[in-house]
Amino acid sequence: MRKAKxxxxxxxxxxxxxxxGCPWDKEQDHNSxxxxxxxxxxxxxxxxxxxxxxxxxxxxxxLLLQIVFHSELARKNKKFDIYEVIGGICDKLIERxxxxxxxxxxxxSREVLINWEMLKKSQKREKGKSILSGVxxxxxxxxxxxxxxxxxxxxxxxxSNFNDVLNKVEEEIKELREISDTQxxxxxxxEIGDMFxxxxxxxxxxxxxxxxxxxxxxxxFIRRFNFIETKAxxxxxxLKDMTLKEMDDIWEESKGNE
Numbered sequence: 001m002r003k004a005k006x007x008x009x010x011x012x013x014x015x016x017x018x019x020x021g022c023p024w025d026k027e028q029d030h031n032s033x034x035x036x037x038x039x040x041x042x043x044x045x046x047x048x049x050x051x052x053x054x055x056x057x058x059x060x061x062x063l064l065l066q067i068v069f070h071s072e073l074a075r076k077n078k079k080f081d082i083y084e085v086i087g088g089i090c091d092k093l094i095e096r097x098x099x100x101x102x103x104x105x106x107x108x109s110r111e112v113l114i115n116w117e118m119l120k121k122s123q124k125r126e127k128g129k130s131i132l133s134g135v136x137x138x139x140x141x142x143x144x145x146x147x148x149x150x151x152x153x154x155x156x157x158x159x160s161n162f163n164d165v166l167n168k169v170e171e172e173i174k175e176l177r178e179i180s181d182t183q184x185x186x187x188x189x190x191e192i193g194d195m196f197x198x199x200x201x202x203x204x205x206x207x208x209x210x211x212x213x214x215x216x217x218x219x220x221f222i223r224r225f226n227f228i229e230t231k232a233x234x235x236x237x238x239l240k241d242m243t244l245k246e247m248d249d250i251w252e253e254s255k256g257n258e
Contacts, residue, residue: 001057009064010082013072030070037066038138049215095119110154117154131155143211145200153204165205169198227254 016025040063047055071082096116098104106112117131131154135147152158159165172195179187203210228250232239239247 009068010072013065013068017072017076025069028069028073030073033066033069033073037063037070040066113154117151140211142196142200142214143209145197146204146210149197149201149204159201159205162202162205165198165202169195169202172198223258224251224254227251227257 016022040059044056044059044063047053047059067085068082071080071085075081094101096119097112098115098119099106099112104115106115120131120134131151132148135144135151137144139147149158159168172191176188176191176195179191182188200210203213228247229239231250231253232242232247237246
């Protein structure tokens with residue numbers, strides 16, 4: 001595959017949105033493109049998870065296209081252009097890494113993250129923004145919880161040891177049990193939310209991302225359930241006619257085959 005200069009991509013995008021450009025591209029705006037930006041980001045993640053570097057190369061290109069697309073739309077509306085986008089991130093990287101581009105000394109990666117959050121907070125103080133404000137609401141719930149907890153922990157708002165984190169989960173489970181027989185759905189929902197949040201903390205404290213852990217579990221469940229379906233078909237049975245024990249026995253067999 002040939003290598004190209006970044007300017008070539010920018011020029012292609014300018015042509016696609018130009019007077020004689022692509023009708024579909026010219027109909028798009030920032031809102032209509034949001035779904036594609038999200039899809040491309042997830043496809044990048046999938047390529048990373050499968051360690052498929054040919055796919056990763058292609059998906060990163062698709063994601064880069066979305067960034068250039070949005071930037072060209074902004075340029076046409078006299079808001080900003082792609083080079084201002086690049087300039088902004090270059091300036092931010094230099095400002096947020098004073099231990100590399102300045103004379104600040106750090107003892108390790110944890111101190112780097114703490115400094116990053118404090119610099120970010122000081123730069124946005126005039127806008128009255130919280131340290132937590134940079135976590136998008138559109139993130140999946142588990143991932144958003146992880147990022148919120150992570151940011152709070154960077155400035156010292158965190159549990160001191162793992163047992164305390166586990167105790168919090170047990171406390172939330174106890175509270176859920178206490179109201180499980182009630183008809184107050186709002187309270188039950190609240191307690192389930194508390195339990196999820198506490199479980200995310202358990203994972204985060206051990207350096208595990210709950211969103212990715214759940215994704216892996218979902219994939220594992222699908223593999224094992226597919227094994228049950230295949231085995232049932234070989235036995236000439238319909239799943240709906242099988243007992244739970246029969247299905248559970250096959251489930252255990254699938255675990256043994258992994």
